[in-house]
Amino acid sequence: MxxxxxxxxxxxxxxxxxxxxxxxxxxxxxxxxxxxxxxxxxxxxxxxxxxxxxxxxxxxxxxxxxxxxxxxxxxxxxxxxxxxxxxxxxxxxxxxxxxxxxxxxxxxxxxxxxxxxxxxxxxxxxxxxxxxxxxxxxxxxxxxxxEQGEARVRLKTYYLRRLLSRDLWHKIVRLEFDVSGSLRSLLGYVRQIRGRGAGDDGPxxxxxxxxxxxxxxxxxxxxxxxxxxxxxxxxxxxxxxxxxxxxxxxxxxx
The missing domain is CATH 3.40.50.1820 (Alpha/Beta hydrolase fold, catalytic domain)
Structure with a gap:
């Protein structure tokens, strides 16, 4: 033009x-x-x-x-x-x-x-x-x-990538990894997946x-x-x- x-x-x-x-x-x-x-x-x-x-x-x-x-x-x-x-x-x-x-x-x-x-x-x-x-x-x-949808995505993407990350295992070997904090985060997402979602009773x-x-x-x-x-x-x-x-x-x- x-x-x-x-x-x-x-x-x-x-x-x-x-x-x-x-x-x-x-x-x-x-x-x-x-x-x-x-x-x-x-x-x-x-x-x-x-x-x-x-x-x-x-x-x-x-x-x-x-x-x-x-x-x-x-x-x-x-x-x-x-x-x-x-x-x-x-x-x-x-x-x-x-x-x-x-x-x-x-x-x-x-x-x-x-x-x-x-x-x-x-x-x-x-x-x-x-x-x-x-x-x-x-x-x-x-x-x-x-919340359930986000939790599923984060478990399938972020956590899977982290498990395959060389940096993660280096931190674990050097005892620099926050195991308790990561477990709390992981369990939090698991609880969200098991919670209520679209289609439950209510509006x-x-x-x-x-x-x-x-x-x-x-x-x-x-x-x-x-x-x-x-x-x-x-x-x-x-x-x-x-x-x-x-x-x-x-x-x-x-």
Whole structure:
């Protein structure tokens, strides 16, 4: 793209204000070609706002718009420049509904893709339970954290690597290894694995709501996972260790 073309595209970016339950939300629209039929809503995970860490959502939106797909990134209620009480990713389904509607109204697109990172990916999958979900999902490192999940990952990764570490055995031979402290840490993770987790009695855990969304979603679903990352490892462990998640995952990925 020429400098003139880039300047024109940046000049076309504009703010949008829209309402959700009496609160005013701010979004930034990145227009694309007039005949675009697919658009993207960037769902922001917290605690951060529509710009993203290192301006990654700004850069992403501009690249996607340059490829021909209009993008809306926005602050949900209580975040950034949007009004309302602070809330977390479990309570933003109405905000996502409104963002989808605004993008369609402003650009004329017929289909909308939700893009989310970390707990925003979780929010997007929870939103898939709605009667009018998005048409496709792009999820990066979905947040499925539980104490049990973290404990399993740490036991399988950190402790296994430590057992195979030459440095560890040198410390043991030189009597420089804190045996009691390491055992306390290890037993603590074992107790966490045996504790309560998602699916126990009580209000529906957000991971269970994500599973409901996965089961009910019929559109294209793309999941991108990092390599050496605790959040990504917990998601892999969930798929591998839960029959319900594994069956829903296999059905969705056919």
């Amino acid at each position: 020429t400098r003139e073309g880039l300047d024109h595209r940046l000049a076309a970016e504009r703010p949008l204000w829209f309402d959700v339950d009496g609160e005013t939300l701010l979004g930034i629209l990145h227009p694309a070609c007039a005949d675009a039929r697919v658009g993207v809503v960037v769902v922001v995970g917290g605690p951060q706002y529509r710009v993203g860490s290192h301006r990654q959502f700004v850069l992403l939106a501009r690249d996607v718009a340059a490829a021909g797909y209009p993008v809306l990134r926005f602050d949900y209620r209580g975040m950034g420049d949007s009004s309302g009480a602070a809330r977390d990713f479990e309570a933003i389904e109405p905000d996502v509904d409104a963002a989808i509607a605004v993008l369609k109204a402003e650009t004329g697109v017929e289909r909308v893709v939700l893009w989310g990172l970390c707990d925003a990916a979780s929010a997007a999958l929870i939103h898939a339970r709605r009667s009018t979900p998005a048409d496709a999902l792009i999820l990066l490192n979905p947040w499925v954290h539980t 529906a855990h957000y991971v269970d709501r994500m599973l409901d969304g996965l089961r009910g979603f019929n559109g294209p679903l793309y999941v991108i996972l990092s390599g050496d990352d605790l959040t990504a490892s917990e998601f892999r462990e969930l798929i591998a260790g839960s029959r319900a998640w594994r069956e829903a995952w296999q059905a969705c990925c056919r």
